[in-house]
Amino acid sequence: MMNKAILLDKRPVGKPALTDFKFIEEEMPVPAEGELLLKTLYVSVDPYLRGRMRDTKSYVPPFELGKPITSGLVTEVISSGNTDFQKGDFLFGYLDWKEYQISDGKGLMKVDGNAASLSTYLGVLGMTGLTAYLGLKEIGLPKPGETIVVSGAAGAVGNVVGQIAKLMGLKVLGLAGTDEKIETLKNKFKYDQGINYKTTENLSLAIKEACPDGVDIYFDNVGGEVSDAVLANIKFKSRIIICGAISLYNDTEPALAPRVEGKLVINSASMTGFIVGNYADQFPEGIQQLTAWYQEGKLISSETIVNGFDQIPQAFLDLFEGKNEGKMIVKI
């Protein structure tokens, strides 16, 4: 039996393509003493991986050409030479895009398949949920009655931000790119309002009409012109959380935009880049809160699940077309 792996074959120029990835088959790995053999069950595909495909400095090092891509995985322990883990345990970790792999167990975390479906640990009960919760709480400093706008509102992080903001007593406006997503925002995620930014001629005006008192918090997953329209509506002392900029990740030239300095100073507003990894000390509290809301039925898990190891690259590409509702996950 051979083991499949997916390598980065070429650094994408502009929009990534299937040809940037290479499928290989290798010998089944054999664990050494003290090691685990892991079988991949679920693979998280995320916009930030695009950044790691570039050969430039970022908060995580770039992927190497000819080496496997890594992302968040839920795996099953097939055999264990490490007393911390047992055969049959389910583990979350940042691991290779391989069907099977060896690990020494470092950085892996047990997840409970009985408390929630395993894929949830890549979504609302994993880094995605933590990103939404900690980004909103730590940078957004939300207060009941305030108005928040979420871009990529039906996406992996966005839908959780919207749900949590409602739980915290905010008025929530979501921006998304299809009418179906707008319906989902309102009906499933309990957003107060939704705007389809693709079909709205004057987005800035539409946001003004939806938020006549202005925007206190903007949770941005998208960047680009959608953000310009939100910025035109920010209030005094507003907080802008830059969590992602998927609309810009495939740009080959730096995009130009209206300067923000003036808007920020006039409004005493702040714009802050958020990376969840900087808040690792708050993960336990965050997971506890997210799990409580989830178990009480107050926080819904939304996932787009694609089947098959071979589908991982395509699922990643589909993120840039907005084909996912909620978290995009590949089930192996």
Next chain:
Amino acid sequence: MMNKAILLDKRPVGKPALTDFKFIEEEMPVPAEGELLLKTLYVSVDPYLRGRMRDTKSYVPPFELGKPITSGLVTEVISSGNTDFQKGDFLFGYLDWKEYQISDGKGLMKVDGNAASLSTYLGVLGMTGLTAYLGLKEIGLPKPGETIVVSGAAGAVGNVVGQIAKLMGLKVLGLAGTDEKIETLKNKFKYDQGINYKTTENLSLAIKEACPDGVDIYFDNVGGEVSDAVLANIKFKSRIIICGAISLYNDTEPALAPRVEGKLVINSASMTGFIVGNYADQFPEGIQQLTAWYQEGKLISSETIVNGFDQIPQAFLDLFEGKNEGKMIVKI
């Protein structure tokens, strides 16, 4: 004897001109019961006044056409019907550009002409010093050993930021627009390094060479392309204080710039608009600290003093040409 006043006659389009102001002579004002008669001694001219000449919403209301401009003034009490103030007191306040005026005393603050020269209360011991100190402290969160870049480094706020940053143990790079100012930065204000942004071909590279480990704090008084070059060099968790954007105040079209979202998220950096008025509860502590440094000779007062009431509009216009070193003040 008639009283001179300066009114806003036209809203400037682009760069303000002398013709946007109107000098009038009016009857000498006569204080009613309980009122003060004030004689203007020193007038502060500031870049932010340009914003108030526009008929747009901002953190302070726009000036009205045909009404006097107001700014920070040091005045002398000529007669007082208010027991809180005596003839001969020197008062700071936001008052009209008039030689003499009436006040009920609200919002006025006594200043001590023996402790420091009176103009100092418009500069390093006034709002200018507070802006530098509180902006750096509250938004910059400076730590000894960190690297700060200051734009408009020889200007009113900038020179104080640089001096305080040195007192706090930071490595300080100043950006200014003439070789004379660069010399002043280094010799008078004790900046570690200075770069003339006007004569430097590749400013981003020059900043990189001056700050090889990157920039922890950027105190921005200027905005525009100078800022783009600094942003190219920011570090992980860097803080950007947007205190002013003088390079943009006269723009008639919103200027375009490389988008900042990506830079902010990759670096977990923040960009925050700072308005000193939001920190009024910290003014007493700030003034106490600034006064202590000043009296110990650790903080130098730098002023460009222009003489004559009639010179107020020209002094204001000269700010946009960078003709001031330190605080621009008109002595009446």
